Amino acid sequence: xxxxxxxxxxxxxxxxxxxxxxxxxxxxxxxxxxxxxxxxxxxxxxxxxxxxxxxxxxxxxxxxxxxxxxxxxxxxxxxxxxxxxxxxxxxxxxxxxxxxxxxxxxxxxxxxxxxxxxx
Numbered sequence: 127x128x129x130x131x132x133x134x135x136x137x138x139x140x141x142x143x144x145x146x147x148x149x150x151x152x153x154x155x156x157x158x159x160x161x162x163x164x165x166x167x168x169x170x171x172x173x174x175x176x177x178x179x180x181x182x183x184x185x186x187x188x189x190x191x192x193x194x195x196x197x198x199x200x201x202x203x204x205x206x207x208x209x210x211x212x213x214x215x216x217x218x219x220x221x222x223x224x225x226x227x228x229x230x231x232x233x234x235x236x237x238x239x240x241x242x243x244x245x
Contacts, residue, residue: 128232135236144229152225159187159218163211170204182208187215 127144128136136144163183167174174182182192192208200208 152222
């Protein structure tokens with residue numbers, strides 16, 4: 127996908143296309159992760175409607191933590207799901223930023239390597 131360190135720097139048009147592709151991939155990963163969270167909350171916490179499930183899945187996926195309603199008692203299954211979804215979300219959060227930053231970091235280091243070869 128990326129040029130080898132001995133090749134010339136990719137044109138800006140190619141660079142922008144890589145950023146668009148990676149942003150699209152990151153969006154798909156985010157969407158799938160959010161849908162998994164919504165489905166998990168909806169199936170493990172009967173009191174949650176689709177909006178409560180969306181809210182909790184979004185908050186955990188963003189790293190903010192769940193929205194706790196003291197009137198709802200979570201079953202052990204719901205607690206286990208929430209625990210695994212939180213761990214999954216942490217990895218997903220880092221993965222999304224890695225996907226987004228990959229073309230930028232690659233171009234930076236490739237450009238730096240080319241400048242060193244000129245010396």
